[in-house]
Amino acid sequence: MSAAVHDLAAAPAARAPARLIRSDDEAIEVAAALAERFREGSAARDRDRALPIAEIDAFSASGLWGILVPTAFGGAGVSYATLGRVIGLIATADGSLGQLSQNHHFLVEILKWSASPAQQAFFFERVLAGDRFGNALAERGTRTAKSWATRIVPDGGRYRLSGEKYYSTGALFADWVVPSVFDEDDRRAYVFVPRGRAGVEVVDDWNGFGQRTTASGTSRFTDVVVEPELVVPTHSAAGYTLSLPVAHIMHAAIDAGIGRRAYEELLDYVRHSARPWHETGLAAATDDPHTLADVGDLSMRLAAAEALIERAGRVLDVADRSPSETAWAEATAAVFEAKVFAAEVGLSAATKLVEHAGSSATRRDLGNDRYWRDVRTHSVHDPVRWRRHEVGAFRLTGKPPLGYAEASRRYRNPGRPRL
Template identity: 50%
Template sequence: MTFSQHVAVITSDEQALIVASDLADDFKRDSALRDRERRLPHPELEAFSRSGLWGISVPKAYGGAGVSNVTLAKVIALISQADGSLGQIPQNHFYALEVLRVNGSEAQKQRLYAEVLAGQRFGNALAELGTKTAHDRITQLRRDGKGYRINGRKFYATGAIYAQRIPTSVVDENGVQQLAFVPRDSKGLTVIDDWTGFGQRTTGSGSVVFEDVHVAAEDIVPFQSAFERPTPVGPLAQILHAAIDTGIARAAYEDALYFVRNKTRPWIDATSDIATEDPHTLKSFGQLSIRLHAAEALLERAGEFLDRAQADTQADTVAAASIAVAEARAISTEISLAAGSTLFELAGSQATLAEHGLDRHWRNARVHTLHDPVRWKYHAVGNFYLNDEKPPLRGTI
């Protein structure tokens, strides 16, 4: 198993944000080219890993920075603004680390956190095609001597192609879901680059096939129990998705500003010779600005609620965090789609030329926001405030 070399160890929230901002500047440079050519970002991910950012959620007690969820969300938003795919790739890495924090044994935490701080990336093999619902799992975990064997097939395995370990949801002989932290180089494990989504094109979100794959008992972490009691695992997963969409929205908005300022011509009926003085354009930018700032504020607020739920985990704090995150998810979905689409209305036909690559923002937002339906966010939020009904305990609401 290989690790990234010369990995930095980030020690504070402030350092994490500075490093993320610097990396984002580098990642933005060729983001349109990577999208257009579906060039998988192997060198960028190595830089990402060496920066130490993949270890920032490791608790201080285990040598990490233990950054706040406000900071974690900002880091993901910054990277997603530069490149939506790069921002999504570590999402399930941080999700797996939260499952480990909540349900892992002390020995598992010591060992797996150390691997992350040394530069190891975790992917994921959670979702499956062809099951009754999107949350059903049939990949099997069966005991074999002192260890286990895994058989099954996964899809939407974001990050697996780039990972050294692939946390995999499996169903044991008692019908209980576990999370197996499977080494990427395990015999019988095949990662297939068959992701053909029209957005988030370089996430590598394809298939993972397990054919009698051995996994050690010490690499199995309880999974289902994280949703049988109040834990922050669900809202942690969701705030990262909200951060990705918020970053994509900010990228589309900034590109719209640049294009209208520098390239767009005013419409024939406008009273000004300058596109930036068109009253309809001003109104549209005003609407986008307000919604984007609201999304960014709700994302920060959601991080604060999640920090409280991690510090004092009980039914009420987890429910409040889940609702705050659902609010951020709802508005980030809408502004990412609106910014990606309105960009062309404001910038004009010139903006649709392939060399600009501006269509990637809407495509990335459209594909990523399908992760779970925004209509159910509004249902959960309304039910919470009107009927005092807590949201369900799972990874999505």
């Protein structure tokens, strides 16, 4: 695939104002309806790598991209349990669309926990109007994934931003491209850069075998002028942050949602298209005891994954309402439990679909391979093998998960006002 540099000089095309969602129930209802719409054509979009531009416009216009905006700023401020449900519903239709919204919601969380009141008022208004954020976080060639070479340096009363980011999910479709940076004092910050700002370039060079239509390519920032009002310094957050576990509950919901859809495809194919193996003497594929056992196992495990995600959301909601070291560590551990299990069952469901549907299910026009490719690609963004150890250490010894420990060092201040 050839890299295509997209011209970001022009302002984004005019869009109708986004719907204002006012409740958790409304958010779930809208997500379920959109999932039905997005399911149509998802296999073709993956096969042809047709970027979901119309779908993204409909998605953000639905109001679902604004559901985390706090009620104090005019949003629904939905629960984290509802957020997980919404992301999971969209992922059942198209795993790429679920991931694209995940990155936007994570950046809304950054604003919630770290931005000044003036920044919150401005950006939350833009989000409710339908603006989209795209991340620019990961870098190549550094010692770890959290070692960033991208920096901002003072330039009079403004900053200059320079650096290069990879896996910039959502940046191609965004109104605001948001790189993570270090400032002149080596402190972390996020910079909300207008997509059309001079020196910003997004390159569509993503060629992963899964999540093919996320366009998670390269973002380059060359001497970009940045006003101080666009810099959100996470080191000066007004309290603990839930942004990390909130990001990961969405990751869990994506894997479980993709797995749920693969399971539904398995049921449909075995019921209507699969043939029994000739040596068994069975009359129908639905009589195969091995198929029955695997379907039963997947049914239970998917239900368990979804219950773990809902439970993790409720624990996050408690930590949000009543922050304490115990509550925040418990929330992170609960999210990691859900995440590990969701990744495993998502991969299993995608594998069992092809195994039990048979050779005909491997036809490219059906696109049944995309479920495994999407879960496998998505689930390696974060090493779930480490999350088992963190959960075990917390349950056995009380040692907080590493992600929580890092966040609490950076953000600790129990005096954060409630939003």
